[in-house]
Amino acid sequence: MSNESLANLLKEERRFAPPADLAAEANVTAQAYEQAKADRLGFWAEQARRLSWGKEPTETLDWSNPPFAKWFKDGKLNVAYNCVDRHVEAGNGDRVALYFEGEPGDSRTLTYADLQREVSKAANALTELGVQAGDRVAVYLPMIPETVVAMLACARIGAPHSVVFGGFSADALATRIEDADARVVITADGGYRKGGASALKPAVDEALTRPGTEKVRNVLVVRRTGQEDIEWNDDRDVWWHDVVERQSDQHTPQDFDAEHPLFILYTSGTTGKPKGILHTTGGYLTQVAYTHHAVFDLKPEKDVYWCTADVGWVTGHSYIVYGPLANGATEVLYEGTPDTPHKGRWWEVVQKYKVSLLYTAPTAIRACMKWGDDIPAKFDLSSLRILGSVGEPINPEAWIWYRHHIGGDRTPIVDTWWQTETGGVMVSPLPGVTETKPGSAQQPLPGISATVVDDEANEVPDGGGGYMVLTEPWPSMLRTIWGDDQRFLDTYWSRFEGKYFAGDGAKKDDDGDIWLLGRVDDVMLVSGHNISTTEVESSLVSHPKVAEAAVVGATDPQTTQAICAFVILRGSAAEDEGLVEELRAHVSKQLGPIAKPKKILPVAELPKTRSGKIMRRLLRDVAENRALGDVSTLTDSSVMELIQDKLPTAA
Ligand code: WT7
Numbered sequence: 242m243s244n245e246s247l248a249n250l251l252k253e254e255r256r257f258a259p260p261a262d263l264a265a266e267a268n269v270t271a272q273a274y275e276q277a278k279a280d281r282l283g284f285w286a287e288q289a290r291r292l293s294w295g296k297e298p299t300e301t302l303d304w305s306n307p308p309f310a311k312w313f314k315d316g317k318l319n320v321a322y323n324c325v326d327r328h329v330e331a332g333n334g335d336r337v338a339l340y341f342e343g344e345p346g347d348s349r350t351l352t353y354a355d356l357q358r359e360v361s362k363a364a365n366a367l368t369e370l371g372v373q374a375g376d377r378v379a380v381y382l383p384m385i386p387e388t389v390v391a392m393l394a395c396a397r398i399g400a401p402h403s404v405v406f407g408g409f410s411a412d413a414l415a416t417r418i419e420d421a422d423a424r425v426v427i428t429a430d431g432g433y434r435k436g437g438a439s440a441l442k443p444a445v446d447e448a449l450t451r452p453g454t455e456k457v458r459n460v461l462v463v464r465r466t467g468q469e470d471i472e473w474n475d476d477r478d479v480w481w482h483d484v485v486e487r488q489s490d491q492h493t494p495q496d497f498d499a500e501h502p503l504f505i506l507y508t509s510g511t512t513g514k515p516k517g518i519l520h521t522t523g524g525y526l527t528q529v530a531y532t533h534h535a536v537f538d539l540k541p542e543k544d545v546y547w548c549t550a551d552v553g554w555v556t557g558h559s560y561i562v563y564g565p566l567a568n569g570a571t572e573v574l575y576e577g578t579p580d581t582p583h584k585g586r587w588w589e590v591v592q593k594y595k596v597s598l599l600y601t602a603p604t605a606i607r608a609c610m611k612w613g614d615d616i617p618a619k620f621d622l623s624s625l626r627i628l629g630s631v632g633e634p635i636n637p638e639a640w641i642w643y644r645h646h647i648g649g650d651r652t653p654i655v656d657t658w659w660q661t662e663t664g665g666v667m668v669s670p671l672p673g674v675t676e677t678k679p680g681s682a683q684q685p686l687p688g689i690s691a692t693v694v695d696d697e698a699n700e701v702p703d704g705g706g707g708y709m710v711l712t713e714p715w716p717s718m719l720r721t722i723w724g725d726d727q728r729f730l731d732t733y734w735s736r737f738e739g740k741y742f743a744g745d746g747a748k749k750d751d752d753g754d755i756w757l758l759g760r761v762d763d764v765m766l767v768s769g770h771n772i773s774t775t776e777v778e779s780s781l782v783s784h785p786k787v788a789e790a791a792v793v794g795a796t797d798p799q800t801t802q803a804i805c806a807f808v809i810l811r812g813s814a815a816e817d818e819g820l821v822e823e824l825r826a827h828v829s830k831q832l833g834p835i836a837k838p839k840k841i842l843p844v845a846e847l848p849k850t851r852s853g854k855i856m857r858r859l860l861r862d863v864a865e866n867r868a869l870g871d872v873s874t875l876t877d878s879s880v881m882e883l884i885q886d887k888l889p890t891a892a
Contacts, residue, residue, distance in 0.1 A: 253637050257644070257677045259653055263626065267673020269535040269687070277687035284688045285312075285716055288531040289523065292567065293327045294318045295496030298523065302714060308734045308741070309721065310714045312524030317496035320503060320526055321397035324566035325360055326494065328353045333541075337571045340545070340594050341386050344433035344577025351386055353569070356393075359386070361492035363394035366485040370459050372425055374399030374497065377505065379423040379457075381405045381414055381445060383432025384576045387463045387481060388552050391427045392504075392562050397494050401502040403517070406553025407432060408851045410873060411447035413515075417507050419453030420517055421723060427481075429463040430471050436581045438466035446472055461485075499523025505723045506555055508661040509850075509874065516732070517723030518555075518661050524716030526567055528665040532686060533564030536655050537598045537627055538672050545624070547573035548600040549587065554852050555661040556631055559717075560600060564665070579605060584612045588620035588647075599647070600629035604853035606639045609646075611788035611811060617646050627672050629655045632853055634757045636779040640679035658682040658709075658757050660743060662733065664717030667691055668755055680779065683754045689715055693747045693755060698737040706748035706771075708761065711741040746773055763857055765794030765802045770835050772804065774857065777838065780831045781806060784824055786814035791847045791855045792838065795864035803839040805864040807847060807884065816843040840864070844887060846880045848872075860884075 259267075277284035282301040289298065298316030328336065334354030341349040351359070372378060378395050380402050382388040388404075395402040403421040405414050418426065426449075431440040442462060449457055460474075463481040500521045507515040533539060539546060546565055550556035565572050573594050579587045587609075591599065609617065628648050630640070635656050644654055653672040659665060667689050668682040675683055685691040690713035693701050701707045711718075718741075722729040736742035746758035758764070758773035765772045774792040781790035789809040794802030808824065810816060821841045829837035848856045851874065862869045863884055872878045 253678055253680055255637075255641070255679055257653065259673050259675065260651060263538065263653065264673040267671070268538050268540075269671055269673065271674050273535070273671075273687040281688055281690070281713065285527065288688070288716075289313055289316070289527045291530050291534070292318060292323050292523070292526055294523075298499060304714055307739070308714070308730070309726075310524075310718055311500050312521075312714075312716045313499040313527070316499040316523050318499065318523055318526070319397060319494040319496050320522055320563070321360055321364070321393045322494040323526060324393060324396075324563060325353060325357045328569045329357050333569060336541070336569065338566065339386055339389065339572060339574050341574045342576065342590055342593075343385070344436070344581055349386060356390070358490035359390045360393045360397060361490050362485050362488040363390050364397040364492045365488035366461070367394055367398055367400065367425070369484065369488070370425055370461065370479070372398060372400050374495075375502075376400045376425075377403055377421045377423040379403050379405060379414070379418050379421065379426045381407060381426060381428045381441060382463065382552075383407050383429055383434075383441065383465060384551060384574060385429065385432065385463065385465055386574065387429070389562055389566075389574065392552070392558075393566075396503060397492065399495070399497045399501055401504050403505045403507070404553055404558065405507070406551060406851060407441055408551075408553070408876070411444040412451075412873070414444060415448035415451035415454055416515065417517075418448060418457060419451070420507075420515070421505050422456060424456055425459045425461060426457055427461045427463070429465040430468050431466040433466065433577055434581075435578050438468055440466075440468060440471070442471045446474075449477075497522055500720070504558065506558060506661055508555075516725075516728065518719045519721050519723050520664050520717065521720050524718070525664050526563060528715065528717035529559040529564035530567040531688075532666040532669075533560060533568055533570075535671060535686065536657060536666055536669050537600070537629065539565070539568050539570055539598065541569040541571070544570065544597045545573065545594050546570045546598040546600075547575070547590070547594070547596045549575065549579075549605065550600070550602070550631075551852075555664070556600075559665055579608065580612070584609075585616045585619055588617045588622060591622055591625065592620045595624035597624050597626045598629070599625055599627075600631065602632035602853050603630055603635040603639055604632065604849065606630070606635070606643050607782070607789045610639060610642050611809065613812065614646050622647060622649060625649070625652055627655060628652050629657055631657045631659070634759060634775045634779075635680060636782040637679035638779070638783045653677060654679075656680070656682045658755075662719040663711070663715065664719065665715075667711065667715070668757075678754060681750070681754050681756045685755075691755070693749050694737060694740070698740065701749060703749050703753045704751050706746070706758070708737075709743040709745040709747040709755070709757065710737055711743065712739075765792075765804060767794065767802055767804060767835060768800045772836050776832060777804060777806065777828060777836055780828045780836070781808055781824060783831070784827045786810055786820065787824065789847060791857060791860055793857045793861045793864055795861060797839070804836065805860075806838040806841045807844050807860055808841060809845065809847065810843050842884075842887060844884050846877070846883060848880050848884070849876050850874050851876050
């Protein structure tokens with residue numbers, strides 16, 4: 242992004258120093274940056290010692306065949322042992338691992354000793370079902386303790402899991418079962434969502450009628466909702482409570498090679514068939530454990546941690562299951578949606594469990610902003626000490642709202658940039674070190690080499706913009722795309738030689754801090770200027786009457802693309818011609834006339850994927866008066882009808 246007229250985009254002057262008491266006792270200090278800079282591999286070798294290895298690695302990184310990395314390759318370890326047993330052996334068996342809160346209000350508490358017994362039983366059950374090391378197991382479950390147990394049981398016996406988000410359709414599940422060649426599917430009758438039981442098993446039944454899924458031998462079914470009418474195939478289906486409950490609660494974990502596959506997780510990307518991102522054992526666990534310790538400053542004896550993501554996403558894998566449990570954390574696992582049975586549900590959970598570390602997504606924060614400041618104000622949120630954000634760029638106004646209304650103006654906010662592919666956090670403030678800036682993920686973590694480059698792969702100077710790249714291998718990097726090394730090379734390693742291309746636009750500010758600007762596919766070209774959708778959205782959201790905004794570039798004969806904005810208004814803001822003009826003027830004043838939206842359309846909802854990302858592709862279809870493309874990954878497909886109904890007839 243090379244134009245001066247936009248040089249003062251996101252001119253964000255607010256700064257927040259770490260609280261002195263937090264800084265004084267922080268797990269990680271500024272010295273970590275120095276140490277990692279002086280000896281990057283030595284730094285990661287030291288972090289690997291947070292884990293218990295059956296055989297300690299002697300080699301940190303084998304990069305002899307880039308970009309196929311081998312981290313800690315002669316080491317051996319068991320992931321489940323690291324996440325569970327070793328805490329029990331260290332005398333912490335009575336520490337709570339999971340506070341489970343079901344959507345209907347039921348709750349369960351599992352200590353590390355409980356978890357050890359449950360994981361052992363499930364590992365024995367999978368073995369009885371013929372699952373061996375290396376076999377793939379598909380997991381299609383709601384957010385319940387058995388999900389964590391199932392993942393750890395797979396890890397314990399070396400069977401890579403492929404977790405498929407419970408909101409995905411039978412088709413999506415079938416494609417993923419086929420691609421991973423899974424032999425067993427673990428599911429539930431259903432789960433609770435938005436105030437009712439929502440079935441899962443029928444989607445599995447349907448998926449298994451599709452060609453390519455014939456090799457699935459068993460479906461292991463957790464009873465969660467007790468729905469009566471589920472279909473049953475006696476040759477294939479087994480109840481968790483029949484098969485798992487009768488197993489021995491003793492199981493001796495075996496060590497696996499550091500590069501043994503731990504899981505496959507599918508990411509849809511913008512086009513084509515989903516990519517099975519492969520993560521392996523030793524490097525992955527090292528980085529997720531270290532980053533969770535560093536970014537959340539976890540004090541396992543004191544903190545109560547809660548990541549609101551679904552385990553079907555990488556955030557759930559790395560920061561609900563593997564990172565926190567490797568660190569012996571006590572954490573909340575919540576089944577349902579934030580607004581059931583009321584819009585204060587999350588804050589009620591924070592109050593109930595005295596959550597001290599909260600990790601959520603900008604889309605959720607903006608939803609809460611829209612619902613009103615008075616809702617969180619009714620709850621005691623004084624236990625919170627650090628707030629995290631992940632998933633998309635967080636608009637400065639949402640950041641400030643989060644800090645003020647949720648964090649009581651006390652808590653550092655860690656805006657963590659990473660991806661399914663990176664496995665763990667890459668760019669983020671450190672809560673005891675960084676003076677934070679609303680909207681910026683700021684600096685690569687110690688041991689991580691990330692920067693912004695221009696079209697010619699040159700690192701941009703401070704103040705410049707371009708593409709987010711990773712310049713050195715990192716322990717939790719994806720190892721390949723399952724079954725498709727060529728696509729791995731083409732997608733990530735061919736754009737800039739020797740560098741990992743993340744697909745995100747980014748810029749460096751005058752201090753060298755990194756600002757993420759969204760996927761490069763979302764950058765608009767207006768009269769020869771590159772304008773980021775994120776920046777125009779943040780400008781709109783900074784207007785007091787706007788709760789949320791989505792911006793797209795629509796083909797335009799005069800200007801190549803024209804900026805078209807869809808906005809959700811706050812509370813009582815009236816939607817009139819005057820307001821639209823006011824918003825256009827607001828953006829023009831903040832960002833310059835070139836960034837002024839040509840059209841602004843107030844809408845009631847925005848189309849989002851189930852992970853909360855705005856589907857700009859569909860909005861582009863609307864803005865360009867085209868038939869809508871694939872809507873199958875939308876949370877709620879009626880949203881698009883609402884938006885189209887509002888369109889002025891053939892613009
Ligand atoms: C993409 C990765 C990382 C786990 C959840 C999403 C966007 C993620 C941030 C952030 C700006 C962010 C990027 C990235 N993203 N975190 N803090 N600031 N953008 O995982 O589904 O693989 O998506 O999410 O565009 O490339 P994912």
